[in-house]
Amino acid sequence: MRLHLLALLGIAMTFAVAASAKDTPNEQSWSFAIHGGAGVLQRANMTPQQQADYRVALQVALDAGAKVLRDGGSAVDAVTAAIVILEDDPKFNAGRGAVFTWDGVNDLDASIMDGKGRRAGAVAGVRTVRHPILLAEAVMEEGRHVLLSGPGAEEFASERGLEIVPPEFFATDERRRQLEMVKADKLSALEVEFKFGTVGAVARDNTGRLAAGTSTGGMTGKRWGRIGDAPLIGAGTYADDTACAVSATGSGEYFIRVAVAHTICERVRSARRLTIAGETQDVPLTTEILQGIVDGVIAEVGELGGSGGVIVVSPSGEPVFSMNSQGMYRGRATAAGLSEVAIFSDE
Secondary structure: OHHHHHHHHHHHHHHHHHHHHHHOOOOOOOEEEEEEEEEOOOHHHOOHHHHHHHHHHHHHHHHHHHHHHHOOOOHHHHHHHHHHHHHOOOOOOOOOOOOOOOOOOOOEEEEEEEOOOOEEEEEEEEOOEOOHHHHHHHHHHHOOOOEEEHHHHHHHHHHOOOOEOOHHHHOOHHHHHHHHHHHHHOOOHHHHHOEEOEEEEEEEOOOOOEEEEEEEOOOOOOOOOOOOOOOOEOOOEEEOOOOOEEEEEEOHHHHHHHOHHHHHHHHHHHHOEEEEOOEEEEOOOOHHHHHHHHHHHHHHHHHHOOOEEEEEEOOOOOOEEEEOOOEEEEEEEEOOOOEEEEEEOOO
């Protein structure tokens, strides 16, 4: 009898260990990607030093997010860790270094989404909040609303204790020169900048949780309170743990019309479910399948006349990129040891 009880106890302990192992997150299974804008990025238009400077800046942001994930942090924390660095770097059109509106001010937009429960927060048209992505996160965490704008968003930022700076903090001489070119020569913002200035990040942490975030200063010379895709959940940013996380950069009006970020995730969700003889089954999502879905949505943007790119991470596999432009500032890293940054489309 005693041996029988010990045997049963041993079986019970085996099941308990198995259950515990199943409930324990896979160690070091994280995946991460960033972008810093897409557009006409050609080697002939950039000096070797400029290329090197951008690659270093991208690597710094990539490493910051990767460290959060490597240390067991959340996908949301990794996204914000990278984006706050990019928002402080005047080389990118987000935060300090944001482009000017037609009226000579810097209007900042940002959004963030947590794939668990599809929580989201976004802000548009803020002018005094140092890190718009942290304000978007505060909106998400407060939970009452999803999108705040203008003075109301700034009032909320003050109440939450976020860093407030004078509007001139964001201004740079280069961005002012670009606005003057637009006004003097009546050129489009795309002709002046040769790229779409937006920064973003997507992450999968060691628990399998996904997150995405995007931050931007919009388009040079934008008027009438124009808002692009970056602060719009489903257009420039989307995350769902059952599908994927997406951050976009490009000609915002077209990305809004295609609802790029949500469309990608919805197609991923559909691809992961297969109905056979009336029964729905889960299908493994390979990197090749994910890449095909993402490329297809970006192709639709191109068919409408839009240009840009996206970064995407799924519940499994490496992050993927897609663009129909000549380049996109980007980087990706994984727990498996991948760590790379790139600028041009042929890299």
